[in-house]
Amino acid sequence: MTFFRGExxxxxxxxxxxxxxxxxxxxxxxxxxxxxxxxxxxxNRSRIEHRRYQHDPNGTQS
Structure with a gap:
Protein backbone atom coordinates (compact mmCIF):
# COMPACT_ATOMS: atom_id res chain seq x y z
CA MET A 1 0.00 0.00 0.00
CA THR A 2 1.46 3.32 -1.03
CA PHE A 3 0.79 6.51 0.90
CA PHE A 4 1.75 10.09 0.41
CA ARG A 5 3.09 11.79 3.52
CA GLY A 6 0.04 14.03 3.88
CA GLU A 7 -2.38 11.11 3.58
CA ASN A 44 -5.96 -3.02 15.59
CA ARG A 45 -5.73 -6.35 13.78
CA SER A 46 -5.00 -8.22 17.03
CA ARG A 47 -8.08 -6.61 18.64
CA ILE A 48 -10.24 -7.75 15.74
CA GLU A 49 -8.87 -11.30 15.98
CA HIS A 50 -9.45 -11.30 19.74
CA ARG A 51 -13.09 -10.26 19.27
CA ARG A 52 -13.62 -12.93 16.63
CA TYR A 53 -12.37 -15.70 18.91
CA GLN A 54 -14.30 -14.38 21.90
CA HIS A 55 -17.53 -14.97 20.02
CA ASP A 56 -16.43 -18.22 18.40
CA PRO A 57 -13.88 -20.15 20.51
CA ASN A 58 -13.29 -22.73 17.76
CA GLY A 59 -12.42 -20.08 15.21
CA THR A 60 -14.98 -21.46 12.81
CA GLN A 61 -17.55 -19.46 10.95
CA SER A 62 -21.13 -20.65 10.85
Missing part, protein backbone atom coordinates in the same frame (compact mmCIF):
# COMPACT_ATOMS: atom_id res chain seq x y z
CA UNK A 8 -0.46 9.21 6.21
CA UNK A 9 -0.51 12.13 8.66
CA UNK A 10 -4.28 12.49 8.18
CA UNK A 11 -4.85 8.75 8.77
CA UNK A 12 -2.79 8.84 11.96
CA UNK A 13 -4.55 11.93 13.31
CA UNK A 14 -7.99 10.47 12.55
CA UNK A 15 -7.05 7.47 14.65
CA UNK A 16 -5.90 9.60 17.59
CA UNK A 17 -2.16 9.30 16.97
CA UNK A 18 -0.33 12.59 17.40
CA UNK A 19 3.29 11.42 17.73
CA UNK A 20 5.44 9.02 15.73
CA UNK A 21 8.56 7.59 17.35
CA UNK A 22 8.33 10.20 20.11
CA UNK A 23 8.12 13.16 17.72
CA UNK A 24 5.14 15.28 16.68
CA UNK A 25 3.79 14.04 13.35
CA UNK A 26 4.95 17.16 11.49
CA UNK A 27 8.55 16.60 12.64
CA UNK A 28 8.67 12.84 11.98
CA UNK A 29 10.23 11.40 8.84
CA UNK A 30 8.17 9.41 6.36
CA UNK A 31 9.77 6.18 7.63
CA UNK A 32 8.81 7.03 11.22
CA UNK A 33 5.24 7.75 10.12
CA UNK A 34 5.08 4.41 8.30
CA UNK A 35 6.42 2.62 11.40
CA UNK A 36 3.74 4.23 13.54
CA UNK A 37 1.02 3.31 11.03
CA UNK A 38 2.28 -0.30 10.95
CA UNK A 39 2.16 -0.50 14.75
CA UNK A 40 -1.40 0.87 14.72
CA UNK A 41 -2.52 -1.68 12.11
CA UNK A 42 -0.96 -4.57 14.05
CA UNK A 43 -2.62 -3.47 17.32
Missing amino acids: LVVKLIRNGITHACGKPLNDASFEELMDEWSRFVLR
Whole structure:
Protein backbone atom coordinates (compact mmCIF):
# COMPACT_ATOMS: atom_id res chain seq x y z
CA MET A 1 0.00 0.00 0.00
CA THR A 2 1.46 3.32 -1.03
CA PHE A 3 0.79 6.51 0.90
CA PHE A 4 1.75 10.09 0.41
CA ARG A 5 3.09 11.79 3.52
CA GLY A 6 0.04 14.03 3.88
CA GLU A 7 -2.38 11.11 3.58
CA LEU A 8 -0.46 9.21 6.21
CA VAL A 9 -0.51 12.13 8.66
CA VAL A 10 -4.28 12.49 8.18
CA LYS A 11 -4.85 8.75 8.77
CA LEU A 12 -2.79 8.84 11.96
CA ILE A 13 -4.55 11.93 13.31
CA ARG A 14 -7.99 10.47 12.55
CA ASN A 15 -7.05 7.47 14.65
CA GLY A 16 -5.90 9.60 17.59
CA ILE A 17 -2.16 9.30 16.97
CA THR A 18 -0.33 12.59 17.40
CA HIS A 19 3.29 11.42 17.73
CA ALA A 20 5.44 9.02 15.73
CA CYS A 21 8.56 7.59 17.35
CA GLY A 22 8.33 10.20 20.11
CA LYS A 23 8.12 13.16 17.72
CA PRO A 24 5.14 15.28 16.68
CA LEU A 25 3.79 14.04 13.35
CA ASN A 26 4.95 17.16 11.49
CA ASP A 27 8.55 16.60 12.64
CA ALA A 28 8.67 12.84 11.98
CA SER A 29 10.23 11.40 8.84
CA PHE A 30 8.17 9.41 6.36
CA GLU A 31 9.77 6.18 7.63
CA GLU A 32 8.81 7.03 11.22
CA LEU A 33 5.24 7.75 10.12
CA MET A 34 5.08 4.41 8.30
CA ASP A 35 6.42 2.62 11.40
CA GLU A 36 3.74 4.23 13.54
CA TRP A 37 1.02 3.31 11.03
CA SER A 38 2.28 -0.30 10.95
CA ARG A 39 2.16 -0.50 14.75
CA PHE A 40 -1.40 0.87 14.72
CA VAL A 41 -2.52 -1.68 12.11
CA LEU A 42 -0.96 -4.57 14.05
CA ARG A 43 -2.62 -3.47 17.32
CA ASN A 44 -5.96 -3.02 15.59
CA ARG A 45 -5.73 -6.35 13.78
CA SER A 46 -5.00 -8.22 17.03
CA ARG A 47 -8.08 -6.61 18.64
CA ILE A 48 -10.24 -7.75 15.74
CA GLU A 49 -8.87 -11.30 15.98
CA HIS A 50 -9.45 -11.30 19.74
CA ARG A 51 -13.09 -10.26 19.27
CA ARG A 52 -13.62 -12.93 16.63
CA TYR A 53 -12.37 -15.70 18.91
CA GLN A 54 -14.30 -14.38 21.90
CA HIS A 55 -17.53 -14.97 20.02
CA ASP A 56 -16.43 -18.22 18.40
CA PRO A 57 -13.88 -20.15 20.51
CA ASN A 58 -13.29 -22.73 17.76
CA GLY A 59 -12.42 -20.08 15.21
CA THR A 60 -14.98 -21.46 12.81
CA GLN A 61 -17.55 -19.46 10.95
CA SER A 62 -21.13 -20.65 10.85
